[in-house]
Amino acid sequence: MSTVAAEFGALYGAAPDGVWAAPGRVNLIGEYTDFNEGFVLPLALPHTAVAAVSRRDDGVLRLHSAEVGGGIVQLDVETLEPLSGASGYGWAAYPAGVVWALREAGHPVTGADVHLASTVPTGAGLSSSAALEVVTALALNDLFGLGLSRPGLAVLAQRAENAFVGVPCGVMDQMASACATEGHALYLDTRDLSYRQVPFDLTARGLCLLVVDTRVKHALGDGAYAERRAGCEAGARALGVRALRDVPATQLSDALARLDDETVRRYVRHVVSDDDRVERVIALLDAGDPHAVGALLTEGHASLRDDLRVSCPELDLAVEAANAAGALGARMTGGGFGGSAVVLVAADRAEEVAAAVGKAFAEAGFAAPGVFPAVPSAGARRVG
Known part of the structure; x- marks a missing residue:
């Protein structure tokens, strides 16, 4: 953290007003369920985005990243506008989008100097973007005395990604980064943002949760994510429910029989069954039986691969090879x-x-994967 503060001083000529950190996350179970108002079970990683920030009152927003080449990006908070094409901002769209979302919500953010450094792998499905958004939101909340709750910060960070960056994600990533606690997984109901911290001490049970980073970069802004969201929404309309969360798993067969579009039928089957898997995993954890969770992970991967069709050869191989070598279960996340x-x-x-x-x-001729243990870690916090 002291390094980030020192880098800030070298960039901007003065010490920052403070330093904040927000983690990436890994999702244990519940994929593509959050924008269907369903259930998810993420946990925060020890990998974080760290922001050294100072308040400004002149309308100037200056942004710098330790990881991205180039100098300071300078913007005018009054002219931040997603309709001009957030892609033109590059990486800066994430923190700039947060400033825009806060101001759109009526919060008097009048500028800032920001220096960011992150250890969250990008493109690895570990929510590097949400970490950038949440750390920016938390810093500005503190510096401008906005008084926003953690869920409130997460919702504004999600709005930044949806409306400014242009990725129609659900709220899971931002909620995990903002609200997770050390040693726990976050059991989140994405309809009303109620959540429960579920003890997740695998070490005490002789277990380990590994993350396998395939090194294959995903890009969710390319339309595939949006297409699946639209298909899920079409399924909900066809079934006459507000969201797919409202289709009970016990009535899934009847619901599928009412759908004519095969693609929509596959999407609905995945979402309803994955919501059910989240609740089954929670029941196992509450009963003190985490070993049995493995089979549900593998079941969830098959659903993501075959029904939602969002896997790839590297992810399938990671799951197959791990299970063949004696893992209790595995899935893409x-x-x-x-x-x-x-x-x-x-x-x-x-x-x-x-x-x-x-x-x-x-x-298989694939690039070597990165493998590391997922240690349930603390959510966003001030660190300096």
Whole structure:
């Protein structure tokens, strides 16, 4: 954190008013359910976006990233406008979008100097963008005394990504980054944003959750995510419900029989069954039986692969190789088309399983994956 503050001083000629951090996340179960007002179960990672920030009162917003080449991006808060094409802002669209969303909501944000550094892998399905948004929102909330709650910050960060950046994501990523706590998974109802911190101490049970970063970069702004969201919304309309969350798993067969479009039928089957998987996982965790969660992870991957069709050869191989090497279960996590998988494994077999996945990737001619344990970590906070 002191490095980020020092870099800020070198850039802007003065110490920052403060330093904040917000984590990336990995989602244990519940994929593409958040924009269907359903259930999700993410946990925060130790990887964070860190922001050194100072308040300005002259309407100037200056942004700098330690990871992205180029100098300081200078913008006018009065002229921030998504309709001009947020893609023109590049990486700066994420923090700039937060400033725009806060001002659109009536909050008097009058400018800032921002220096960002992140250890969240980009394009890995671990919510690097949400970490940037949430850390910016938290810093500005503190510096301008806005008094927003953590869920309130998450909703504004989601609006920045939806309306400014142009990715129609649900609220899970921002809620996980803003609200998660160390040692817990976040059981979130995305309809009303109620949540419960679920103890998730796998070490005490002799287990480990691995993240396998396939190194395949996904880009959710390319239309595939939006197409699936539109298909889910079409399914809800056809079934006469507000959202697919309102279709009980016990009535799924009847609901599917009422749908004529095969693509919509597949999407509905995935969402309704994945909502049910979240609740089944929660029941297992509450009962103290995390070992049994593995089978539901693998079941969820098959649904994402076959019904939602958002997997890719590298993700499928990661899941297959991990399970063949003795993992309890595995699935892709995040938006798909690349990114990462999660693997539940006995702690004493974690290295063996990781090695097996690496060997399978090498034999397939794929780039070596990154593998690391997912340690449930703290959500967004001030660190300096």
